[in-house]
Amino acid sequence: MSDSRVIAVFSTKGGVGKTTTAVNLAWQAAADGHRVLLWDLDPQAAATWLLSVRQKLRGGAEAVLSGERSAAKAIRETSVEGVDVLPADASYRDLDIALDATKKSGSRLARVLKPLRDEYDVVILDCPPGASLVAENALRAADVVLAPLAPSLLSLRSFDQVRDLLTEDGRDAALVAFLTMVDRRKRSHRDAADELPSRVAEITDIVVPFTVVAERMGEKHAAIGAFAPRSEAAKAYAALWHRVARA
Ligand SMILES: Nc1ncnc2c1ncn2[C@@H]1O[C@H](COP(=O)(O)OP(=O)(O)O)[C@@H](O)[C@H]1O
Ligand SMILES: [Mg+2]
Numbered sequence: 001m002s003d004s005r006v007i008a009v010f011s012t013k014g015g016v017g018k019t020t021t022a023v024n025l026a027w028q029a030a031a032d033g034h035r036v037l038l039w040d041l042d043p044q045a046a047a048t049w050l051l052s053v054r055q056k057l058r059g060g061a062e063a064v065l066s067g068e069r070s071a072a073k074a075i076r077e078t079s080v081e082g083v084d085v086l087p088a089d090a091s092y093r094d095l096d097i098a099l100d101a102t103k104k105s106g107s108r109l110a111r112v113l114k115p116l117r118d119e120y121d122v123v124i125l126d127c128p129p130g131a132s133l134v135a136e137n138a139l140r141a142a143d144v145v146l147a148p149l150a151p152s153l154l155s156l157r158s159f160d161q162v163r164d165l166l167t168e169d170g171r172d173a174a175l176v177a178f179l180t181m182v183d184r185r186k187r188s189h190r191d192a193a194d195e196l197p198s199r200v201a202e203i204t205d206i207v208v209p210f211t212v213v214a215e216r217m218g219e220k221h222a223a224i225g226a227f228a229p230r231s232e233a234a235k236a237y238a239a240l241w242h243r244v245a246r247a
Contacts, residue, residue, distance in 0.1 A: 004037075004120045006113065007244055008142035008173070012161045014129035017148040017180040019046040020214055021237070022126035025146070027223030028241040030082030034121035037075065040088035041138060042128040048087040051078040052221045055089055065099060065108050071116060080223070084120075099133045109137035131165055139171055144247045146240075147177040149196075149203070151189040155179070159200065174247040178240060180208035204243055208236045 009022040019042070026038045040047040045055045053076045063069035064086070075084050099105045113123060125138045139145060147162045149155040159177050166175055179196065182189045189210075197205040208214075213228045220227045225234045 004117045004123050005144065005245070006123045006125065006142050007144045007146055008125040008127055008138040009146045009148070010125075010127040010135060010138060010142075010162060011147050011149075011158060012130055012165075013150070013158050016129075016150055016158075017208065017214075018129070019050070019126050020217065021146065021148050021180070021208075021240070022047055022124050023050050023217065024223045024225065024234075024237040025241050025244065026083050026122075026124050027080055027225050028238050029122045029124075029245075030080055031225060032241070032245075034082065035119065036083045036122045036124065037086060037116060037120040038083060038124045038126060039086040040126050041134055042088055042126055043090055044128070045088035047126040048085060050217055050221060051080065051083070051085050053078055053085045053087045055087055065112060066101075067112070071112050072119075079221075080226070099137065105133060106136045107140055109134075110141035113141055131161070135165070139166060139173065142171075142173045144174045144176060144244050146244055147175065148180045148208075149177050151179045151182040151186075151192040151207075153188070153192055153195070155192065156196070156200070159203065163202070175202045176244055176247050177203045178206050178208065179203070181210040181214075182207050183210040204240070206236055206239045206243060208233055208240070 009018045026036045030036045048055050064071045064074050075086050078085055099108055127135055127138045179193055182193050184190055193207050197203045209232050211233045213224050213231050213233050
């Protein structure tokens with residue numbers, strides 16, 4: 001098998017659906033027969049929790065990124081066939097400091113991933129919000145950066161921030177952005193969904209609706225495709241996976 005494809009789910013903003021996207025994409029990729037690793041890079045550990053993997057209290061992230069502990073040992077299986085998780089833990093809060101202390105601090109994560117690239121077809125990075133050293137590492141390791149956008153014309157600003165970060169030192173990852181939490185009853189959401197994809201090449205016309213099934217992921221500890229396969233959101237995430245796989 002060839003090298004895995006690394007997808008960073010990233011935004012400078014919090015609460016825009018990154019983790020929801022990372023988990024649903026992981027599920028869809030596995031449903032298509034790929035071996036998937038989801039690396040939870042957010043100290044809030046929402047992806048780890050959604051996939052019912054126990055969060056480590058201490059020692060994980062720092063040790064893995066410093067090379068002290070092998071990432072392979074920190075990886076856990078999930079109840080989803082084909083999806084493994086590298087769980088987040090509280091130490092990810094100090095990750096910027098830990099990374100700063102290592103040499104080539106911007107490419108640590110890519111180096112840690114290297115030996116894993118034979119074992120997984122797809123690696124999904126669930127990033128914390130903001131432009132941090134962790135984000136820099138994730139963006140540098142990524143083949144594709146997937147950016148969820150809030151359904152507003154203002155989201156063009158966060159899109160530009162993501163694009164700027166990517167172009168900063170000539171990183172050549174493909175950028176795919178999409179609107180999520182779209183409520184078509186709202187005029188501003190309709191405007192954004194109708195206008196942005198035609199205005200900006202990187203914004204796909206795949207739209208994830210605002211829906212209670214996204215919130216039910218927490219109760220089910222599962223991806224939407226597993227418990228509501230016919231929902232519009234499940235279909236949107238399936239389409240998004242296929243779009244990213246082509247990018
Ligand atoms: N399509 C959606 N419809 C409704 N709620 C959503 C949708 N996507 C995500 N949410 C909810 O929004 C909140 C933030 O989502 P999350 O994926 O955790 O964002 P982030 O990782 O960017 O902080 C969560 O409570 C999640 O359940
Ligand atoms: Mg998150």
